[in-house]
Amino acid sequence: xxxxxxxxxxxxxxxxxxxxxxxxxxxxxxxxxxxxxxxxxxxxxxxxxxxxxxxxxxxxxxxxxxxxxxxxxxxxxxxxxxxxxxxxxxxxxxxxxxxxxxxxxxxxxxxxxxxxxx
Numbered sequence: 001x002x003x004x005x006x007x008x009x010x011x012x013x014x015x016x017x018x019x020x021x022x023x024x025x026x027x028x029x030x031x032x033x034x035x036x037x038x039x040x041x042x043x044x045x046x047x048x049x050x051x052x053x054x055x056x057x058x059x060x061x062x063x064x065x066x067x068x069x070x071x072x073x074x075x076x077x078x079x080x081x082x083x084x085x086x087x088x089x090x091x092x093x094x095x096x097x098x099x100x101x102x103x104x105x106x107x108x109x110x111x112x113x114x115x116x117x118x
Contacts, residue, residue, distance in 0.1 A: 035099030042095065046088045053080070 057077045064070045 031099065031102055035095070036101075039095055041094065041100075042088075042092060046084075050081075050084070053077075053084075 010033045057073065061070055063075060
């Protein structure tokens, strides 16, 4: 009669490396995935807004009747663009800092392996 295949071991809830240990890793992974999605969504939103602004600027330039008007539209466009890119960079940096801080909070609850006597 063939031997039964060994039963797969399931994590033991009483074991710190079991379900409780997996929970910390899963929480950190979930936080990282959410931060990555938020970061990507914000980048796409900003790119879409910039594209809309570029189209409006192009339409304004095409309606200009003199070179001075074109220069004025272009100067306004460059000033607004620099301001918007600086604000977006600050926003993305704050998102990154917030994600890092929340990840460190989860990691501080993780078990430290240097507490095992040799």
